[in-house]
Amino acid sequence: MGQVRQAQALAQKWRALAGMPRVTDLLIPEVSPVKGCLQKMAAALPSRQDEQVVYHLRAGEHRVALNERIGSPMRLAWSGAIACTHCGRATKKSFAQGYCYPCFKRLAQCDTCIMKPETCHYYQGTCREPEWGEAHCFQPHIVYLANSSGLKVGITRKTQMPTRWLDQGAIQALPILEVNTRQQSGFVEMLFKEQVADRTNWRAMLKGEVASLDLRAERDRLLSTLADGLSQLRSVHGGDAIRTLDEAPLQFDYPVAAFPRKVVSHNFDKQPLVEGILQGVKGQYLIFDTGVINLRKFTGYEISVE
Numbered sequence: 681m682g683q684v685r686q687a688q689a690l691a692q693k694w695r696a697l698a699g700m701p702r703v704t705d706l707l708i709p710e711v712s713p714v715k716g717c718l719q720k721m722a723a724a725l726p727s728r729q730d731e732q733v734v735y736h737l738r739a740g741e742h743r744v745a746l747n748e749r750i751g752s753p754m755r756l757a758w759s760g761a762i763a764c765t766h767c768g769r770a771t772k773k774s775f776a777q778g779y780c781y782p783c784f785k786r787l788a789q790c791d792t793c794i795m796k797p798e799t800c801h802y803y804q805g806t807c808r809e810p811e812w813g814e815a816h817c818f819q820p821h822i823v824y825l826a827n828s829s830g831l832k833v834g835i836t837r838k839t840q841m842p843t844r845w846l847d848q849g850a851i852q853a854l855p856i857l858e859v860n861t862r863q864q865s866g867f868v869e870m871l872f873k874e875q876v877a878d879r880t881n882w883r884a885m886l887k888g889e890v891a892s893l894d895l896r897a898e899r900d901r902l903l904s905t906l907a908d909g910l911s912q913l914r915s916v917h918g919g920d921a922i923r924t925l926d927e928a929p930l931q932f933d934y935p936v937a938a939f940p941r942k943v944v945s946h947n948f949d950k951q952p953l954v955e956g957i958l959q960g961v962k963g964q965y966l967i968f969d970t971g972v973i974n975l976r977k978f979t980g981y982e983i984s985v986e
């Protein structure tokens with residue numbers, strides 16, 4: 681593909697990826713002061729590639745636009761209450777980032793096979809919720825390379841791009857393979873893990889000490905190193921079950937005015953009041969001059985924001 685056509689294709693894809701989440705952003709008014717149960721922050725691609733990721737803190741029905749608050753004081757106070765993100769019941773403790781214990785034990789989305797897709801047990805007839813599994817796991821998944829704190833491999837449902845990368849604080853991402861099911865993506869990821877990390881070093885990610893990588897070159901290197909393993913998987917799952925993609929790498933710029941030199945974590949369980957000057961947002965972290973907080977970890981916590 682020529683350089684110009686490739687740039688056009690990338691710009692088109694960017695618009696497609698950037699398009700959807702922003703519509704809902706416009707529909708939900710911001711109210712202040714805000715009180716409600718925390719949800720994962722909404723992260724959306726900017727409308728233009730050279731702009732920064734757009735973040736909203738979500739508490740109950742409310743949305744707080746964060747980009748414009750960087751540089752200003754902010755205060756989050758936990759009331760002591762936690763509501764299960766699935767059933768809404770009060771829970772003393774949060775399991776798996778936001779669930780009550782019964783939901784944690786009952787829901788397919790809380791089963792270990794979600795974190796380790798290669799252990800999918802649907803075919804043994806033991807899926808906790810077969811219908812949920814059919815809707816979420818039996819659909820196209822992407823194997824990608826990302827650069828969050830260095831090169832990593834990951835998998836995601838096709839519909840979760842680019843959210844997945846933004847949640848990890850990745851500065852670059854490149855989809856490399858498409859497969860038919862979540863379990864297949866797990867088998868492919870297992871293979872790649874022989875060569876690449878699958879975790880983010882969140883401290884390095886938050887310090888912003890991440891050098892840019894040539895993801896296309898990494899992809900080509902890995903596909904050739906792992907060629908035997910891939911053809912073995914194809915012979916088991918069918919020749920067209922694992923499809924090589926030829927996509928352009930995406931880059932993400934986060935709204936961070938100052939990266940912390942030393943990463944200190946806030947934790948509502950230890951100190952229900954978190955305050956400071958908001959210095960940035962990256963991944964699912966708020967960066968204050970007083971420390972960082974992983975808001976995803978506190979999904980369901982009832983907080984007020986000032």
Ligand SMILES: [Zn+2]
Nearest residue numbers: 764767780783
């Ligand atoms: Zn529940």
